Amino acid sequence: MELRLDGLSVDLDGRRIVRRLTLDVPDGRVVGLVGPNGSGKSTALRCVYRALSPDEGRVLVDGDDLAAMSMRDSARRIAALTQEGGVDLDFTVEELVALGRTPHLPGARRLDARERELCRWAMARMGVAHLAGRGVLELSGGERQRVLVARALVQEPRVLVLDEPTNHLDVHHRLELLALVRESGVTALVVLHDLNLAAAACDVIGVLSEGALVAVGTPEEVLTEELLHTVFGVEATVVAHPRTGRTQLLYHLPTARKEA
Numbered sequence: 001m002e003l004r005l006d007g008l009s010v011d012l013d014g015r016r017i018v019r020r021l022t023l024d025v026p027d028g029r030v031v032g033l034v035g036p037n038g039s040g041k042s043t044a045l046r047c048v049y050r051a052l053s054p055d056e057g058r059v060l061v062d063g064d065d066l067a068a069m070s071m072r073d074s075a076r077r078i079a080a081l082t083q084e085g086g087v088d089l090d091f092t093v094e095e096l097v098a099l100g101r102t103p104h105l106p107g108a109r110r111l112d113a114r115e116r117e118l119c120r121w122a123m124a125r126m127g128v129a130h131l132a133g134r135g136v137l138e139l140s141g142g143e144r145q146r147v148l149v150a151r152a153l154v155q156e157p158r159v160l161v162l163d164e165p166t167n168h169l170d171v172h173h174r175l176e177l178l179a180l181v182r183e184s185g186v187t188a189l190v191v192l193h194d195l196n197l198a199a200a201a202c203d204v205i206g207v208l209s210e211g212a213l214v215a216v217g218t219p220e221e222v223l224t225e226e227l228l229h230t231v232f233g234v235e236a237t238v239v240a241h242p243r244t245g246r247t248q249l250l251y252h253l254p255t256a257r258k259e260a
């Protein structure tokens with residue numbers, strides 16, 4: 001299933017936050033959206049999971065305009081792991097994970113045996129099976145994040161939208177999560193701050209700056225020393241990973257300016 005952001009513009013409080021953003025996520029590919037703080041990444045993603053309607057442009061899923069779909073219909077196709085998808089009700093872990101099935105449950109139907117097995121699989125896959133009976137409010141930030149990923153998995157989405165999914169996760173779980181997204185074959189659009197993780201995990205990277213897409217291509221094409229300097233204001237040396245050959249960045253700490 002392919003996702004297309006087609007000329008999206010978003011105005012908030014009279015300010016244009018996203019400017020004519022067009023970006024394709026081909027079927028089964030992982031596309032990263034990166035950019036400095038405040039460049040409009042989360043705002044663009046919010047249009048995809050329908051927390052916002054764009055002022056211009058459309059979001060297309062396999063050519064179908066999201067705006068013309070029912071919320072339930074789009075929730076069957078798209079799962080989102082968001083910054084605002086917090087948990088404020090005291091569900092147990094297994095209850096929260098089971099809620100991922102909601103878009104697929106007509107009326108008050110209960111989970112069937114396959115769906116219960118799917119929930120167990122997702123909790124095991126995210127390493128939270130041992131927390132099944134615990135209240136989600138008692139979990140650490142990283143545990144909770146992994147529970148939310150398990151909930152997104154049981155939704156069995158064709159498109160996954162992830163806003164900074166590695167927040168709160170230790171390095172092991174960061175790598176596991178991105179490997180899982182890659183292996184799952186799901187079409188994924190993911191906002192990442194860590195450019196080395198983006199380079200390792202994404203087929204294509206789009207770079208937003210002040211709401212506009214200023215570069216798009218493979219990590220190797222996009223993550224140049226010049227772009228890092230002009231868009232992010234950092235100095236870095238671009239190298240090829242000695243084992244995988246993929247682009248990686250070695251950052252230079254800014255030199256402290258000496259007082260005159």
Ligand SMILES: Nc1ncnc2c1ncn2[C@@H]1O[C@H](COP(=O)(O)OP(=O)(O)OP(=O)(O)O)[C@@H](O)[C@H]1O
Binds near residue numbers: 013017040044
């Ligand atoms: N509801 C809102 N009302 C007004 N302005 C908003 C609103 N939400 C976001 N903004 C502004 O839009 C701009 C882009 O915000 P957004 O969260 O999309 O950026 P981002 O690229 O995801 O940033 P970060 O990397 O810091 O998470 C920011 O200047 C922000 O202050």
